[in-house]
Amino acid sequence: MGRFVGRIPQGGDIMEGNRLAEATGFAPVSGGGFTLRPPHLGDVVPYTTFLADPDVRVWLDDVAQRPMSTGRVESLLLREGWCLWSIEAGGAFVGVTSLYEPDLARGMARYSIVIGDKTRWNRGLGTAVTGSVLAHAFTELGLRKIVSDYLVPNIASARMHERCGFVVEGRFREDAWRQGRWVDRIWLSMLRSDWERHSMRAASAPAARDRP
Numbered sequence: 001m002g003r004f005v006g007r008i009p010q011g012g013d014i015m016e017g018n019r020l021a022e023a024t025g026f027a028p029v030s031g032g033g034f035t036l037r038p039p040h041l042g043d044v045v046p047y048t049t050f051l052a053d054p055d056v057r058v059w060l061d062d063v064a065q066r067p068m069s070t071g072r073v074e075s076l077l078l079r080e081g082w083c084l085w086s087i088e089a090g091g092a093f094v095g096v097t098s099l100y101e102p103d104l105a106r107g108m109a110r111y112s113i114v115i116g117d118k119t120r121w122n123r124g125l126g127t128a129v130t131g132s133v134l135a136h137a138f139t140e141l142g143l144r145k146i147v148s149d150y151l152v153p154n155i156a157s158a159r160m161h162e163r164c165g166f167v168v169e170g171r172f173r174e175d176a177w178r179q180g181r182w183v184d185r186i187w188l189s190m191l192r193s194d195w196e197r198h199s200m201r202a203a204s205a206p207a208a209r210d211r212p
């Protein structure tokens with residue numbers, strides 16, 4: 001079973017659940033104060049607790065607005081994922097990030113991230129993790145487009161996507177009911193070419209600052 005290196009995976013390569021994740025470079029990724037590793041059973045209870053916190057779940061999809069049992073979370077983490085990683089920071093499990101709904105014929109997948117440990121918010125972790133997953137998607141998996149979205153009041157997510165170089169494709173007006181009102185959803189994407197440009201800019205930024 002090979003890894004998808006440097007090419008767009010073809011539909012025939014699709015496998016079930018984490019078998020594909022194992023085949024697509026599922027090795028732990030470390031750096032920048034965090035580790036991305038395969039989820040395990042010990043993550044189920046803490047992740048269920050994270051999702052029960054209204055602050056964590058409020059801007060997630062409708063399905064996350066209802067209480068989730070540990071059985072449902074276990075299935076999400078351990079059986080249903082395509083490329084799904086647990087995020088560890090400071091030696092502790094703090095959340096989950098994933099590439100999901102792969103459309104391998106078109107070289108596309110969707111992106112998601114949930115940092116459930118609120119003490120970790122607004123310290124650059126989301127931006128750093130997203131950068132690592134994008135690098136994996138474009139270089140290891142050979143994908144050509146990653147799509148994502150956020151609900152407009154989710155300023156942290158807006159800022160994180162912007163800093164990672166996502167490009168806004170559109171606005172779905174009044175797309176979700178939250179906190180007693182309808183809120184808009186922003187749809188974004190990143191092409192491999194966007195990512196290459198963004199990475200080059202990011203790599204050259206410190207050098208530019210160093211100039212007299």
Ligand SMILES: CC(C)(COP(=O)(O)OP(=O)(O)OC[C@H]1O[C@@H](n2cnc3c(N)ncnc32)[C@H](O)[C@@H]1OP(=O)(O)O)[C@@H](O)C(=O)NCCC(=O)NCCS
Pocket residue numbers: 055056057059060113114115116120121122123124125126127128149150151154155156157159160
């Ligand atoms: C969205 C999420 C992944 C962001 O992770 P994070 O580690 O906090 O993100 P970062 O620190 O890299 O970036 C967040 C940015 O938003 C900014 N920000 C957050 N709230 C803000 C506010 N109310 N006003 C202005 N800026 C704000 C932060 O200051 C930071 O920007 P900066 O580094 O330029 O100062 C995290 O908050 C989370 O998991 N939330 C719950 C689940 C969720 O909403 N997931 C995303 C669904 S689309």
